Amino acid sequence: MLRQELHRFQSISLEEMDKVKLMDRIETKFVLSVKQLPLIFDQIKDDYKVVRIDDHAMAAYKTVYYDTDDLYFYNEHHRKRKNRYKVRFRNYVDSNITFLEVKHKKNGRIDKQRIAVENEQFILDTEGESFLKSADIDKDDLKVKLSNTYQRITLVSNHSVERVTFDFSIKFQYKDTQSELDNIVIVELKQPVLSRETSIFKVLRDLQIKPYSVSKYCIGILKTHGIDNVKYNRFKKKLIRLNKIS
DSSP, X not given: OHHHHHTTSEEEOHHHHGGGOOSEEEEEEEEEEGGGHHHHXXXXXXXXXEEOBTTBSOEEEEEEEEEOTTOHHHHHHHTTOSEEEEEEEEEETTTTEEXXXXXXXXXXXXXXXXXXXXXXXXXXXXXXXXXXXXXXXXXXXXXXEEEEEEEEEEEEESSSSOEEEEEEEEEEEETTEEEEETTEEEEEEEESXXXXXXXXXXXXXXXXXXXXXOOHHHHHHHHHXXXXXXXXXXXXXXXXXXXXXX
C-alpha cells in the first residue's frame, strides 16, 4: 500500500536534492502511526517530489552515536539546553556512504557539519577527532553509546525550499540490548525559515497532528540503557505517547 502511494509522486534525484541540503535550518517534528501515511501521501502527492535511489523511494540508514560515559550530550538534551550537540556517524546503507556529523542546535536552529569518511567501523580516528575539534566539540573521551537503523522516505517541495523526512522501522541497539519503535513514524520538516503554511503542515494540522519534539537518540538511550540508569523524568510523557501511538 505504501509503495503504491509513493509511485504517485514525481521523482527527484540525489543530485537535484543537493539544492536543498539545508545544513542550517529550522526543524519541526511530528510523531504519528505508520497507518496514517497513505492518507497523508495521498493529500500531498502534487506538492512534493520523492527522492529515489535506483528507483527505490525507501532508503535504509544506520546511525552510530558517540557520547561520554556519563552521557553528557544526552543529559544536555534532558536539561533542555538551548545550545547542545550530537556526534554521530551516519551510514547511507544502500550506497554505503558514511559521514561523521556534528549536529549543533542553538536557540532553535540546527547547524549540521559533516565530513565523508571511509571508516566502516565507525571508529573515531585522527581525522575524525580533528574534525570534531574544528566543530567546537571539546570532549576527548567519546565512546559509542547507541546505534540505530531505520527506513527513510524523503520528500522535496515543489513550491519552496523545504524537505520532509519520514523515519520508520526504527530499531535501537547498545551492546546486547535491542529495542524498537513499533508502528511509529517520526516526521521531520526542514526549512530555512519556519512556515506553517506549507502543504504538509496544513495536512497534519487538519488531521490534528501537532508538532511534537522527539529525539531518536534520547529515546534510544532510554530503551537500551534502561530508565534505572539514566535521567528520564522529562521524557516520561514522550514514552507514554509513543507507546500509545504504537
